[in-house]
Amino acid sequence: MLDLSWCVATAEVLAQDRALLAEVDAALRRGVQRAGPHLVCRPGCTPCCIGPFDITPLDAVRLRSGLRALRSIDAARAERLQGRARDAWRRLEGDFPGSAGDARLDDDDEARERFFRRHAGEPCPALDSTSGWCELYAFRPLSCRTFGLPVRTAGIVLGPCSLGFRTAQPAEIVDATVEPDPDDREGSLLASLAATGVKGDTVVAAVLAAAEEGARWEPCSRPHP
Numbered sequence: 001m002l003d004l005s006w007c008v009a010t011a012e013v014l015a016q017d018r019a020l021l022a023e024v025d026a027a028l029r030r031g032v033q034r035a036g037p038h039l040v041c042r043p044g045c046t047p048c049c050i051g052p053f054d055i056t057p058l059d060a061v062r063l064r065s066g067l068r069a070l071r072s073i074d075a076a077r078a079e080r081l082q083g084r085a086r087d088a089w090r091r092l093e094g095d096f097p098g099s100a101g102d103a104r105l106d107d108d109d110e111a112r113e114r115f116f117r118r119h120a121g122e123p124c125p126a127l128d129s130t131s132g133w134c135e136l137y138a139f140r141p142l143s144c145r146t147f148g149l150p151v152r153t154a155g156i157v158l159g160p161c162s163l164g165f166r167t168a169q170p171a172e173i174v175d176a177t178v179e180p181d182p183d184d185r186e187g188s189l190l191a192s193l194a195a196t197g198v199k200g201d202t203v204v205a206a207v208l209a210a211a212e213e214g215a216r217w218e219p220c221s222r223p224h225p
Contacts, residue, residue, distance in 0.1 A: 012192075013058070013061065013189055013192055013193060014061065014062070014065060016185070016188075016189055016192075017058060017061075017062060017189055019185075020181065020185045020186060020189065021145075023180070023181070023185070024142065024145060024146070024180040024181060025145070027178045027179065027180040028145065028146065028149065028178060028180060030178065031149045031176050031177070031178035032149070034175050034176045035149060035164075035165070035172075035176040038160075038164055038165045038166075038167070038168045038172060038173075038176065039148055039149065039160075039164050039165070039176070040161075040163050040164040041148045041161070041164070043131065043132050043133050044131070044132030044133075045132070045163070046123075046127060046132050047163065048144070048147050048148075048161065049123060049124045049126075049127045049134070050120070050121060050122070050123050050124070051116060051119065051120040051121065051122060052092060052115070052116055052119050052122055052124075052203045052204065052205065053116060053143065053203070053204075054105055054112060054201040054202070054203065055141045055143065055201060055202060055203065055204060055207070056141070056142075056186070056190055056201060057190060057193045057194070057198045057199055057200065057201070057202070057217065058142075058186060058189050058190055058193060059141035059142060059143075059207075060202055060207045060217040061193065061198070061217045062139045062141070063126075063136060063139055063140075063141070063204065063207050063208060063217070064207060064208075064210075064217045065139060066136040066138065066139025066140075067081070067082070067136065067139075067208060069139070070135065070136065077135065081125060081126060081135050081136075081208065082125075082208055082209065084125035085125035085126075085204075085205050085207075085208035085209040086209040087125075088122055088123075088125045088205035088209070089103075089205040089206050089209035091119070091122065092119055092122065092203065092205055092206070093206070095115060095118065096115065096203075096206075097111035097112055097114070097115045098200075102200075103202045103203070103206030103207070103210075104200035104201070104202060105200065105201045105202060105203070122205075124204055124205075125204065125205050125208050125209075126140070126204060126208065141204070142180075142181075142186060145180075146178075146180055147161060148160060148161045148164065149176055149177070149178055150165075150173055150174075150176055150177040150178070151177065151178055151179070151180065152177055152178070152179040153179070153180075153181070154184075157177060160173065160176070198217065
C-alpha cells in the first residue's frame with residue numbers, strides 16, 4: 001500500500017521546468033538533424049520503454065502533472081494507464097530497494113541495479129502497447145527525452161542507443177552529441193523541490209500508481225508542510 005501523504009506547491013517549479021524542457025528539446029532537435037539516418041527512434045520502437053529505471057522528483061512531479069492533464073481530457077484513458085501502473089507497482093514493491101511506503105529509492109547504486117535487472121522485462125505503464133507510443137510523451141522524464149542520441153552531461157558522454165548509429169563513423173557520433181542542460185538547470189529545480197521536502201529518486205510505476213489525493217509528487221496550490 002502506498003502511503004504518499006505529501007503535497008507540494010509546484011506552480012513555479014513547473015513553469016521553470018517548462019523552460020528547461022524547451023531548452024532540452026531544442027538541443028535534441030539540433031542533434032537529430034545532425035544524426036540524420038543514424039537515429040532510428042520512432043513510434044513503435046519500444047525497447048527503451050521496457051524495464052524500470054530511476055527518475056528524479058522533478059520527473060515525478062512532471063509525470064503527475066501529465067496524468068492530471070490526461071485525466072482532464074480523457075478520464076477513461078487516464079484510468080487505464082493508472083491501472084497498469086498499479087499492477088506494475090504491485091509486482092515491483094515487494095523487493096523495492098528503498099522505502100516502498102513512500103516509494104523512495106535508497107542511495108545504494110548496486111541494489112538499484114540488481115532490482116532493475118530482476119524486473120528488466122516490466123513495461124513502463126505509460127506505454128500504450130497497441131500504438132507503441134508514450135501516453136505521457138510531453139511529460140516524460142528527462143532520461144527518456146535524451147535517450148537515443150549521444151549525450152554529454154557533467155563532462156561525461158553517454159553513448160547512443162545500441163539500435164542506432166551502427167554504421168556511423170566516430171566523427172559523426174561526435175557531431176551528433178548534444179549537451180541538453182549545460183547549466184544544470186535541472187539541478188537547481190531539484191534543489192527547489194528538496195527545500196519543500198520532496199526529494200529522493202523513485203520509479204515511474206510508483207508515481208503513476210499513487211492516488212490523486214495526497215501523492216507527495218502531486219502539484220497543488222498549498223505549500224508542502
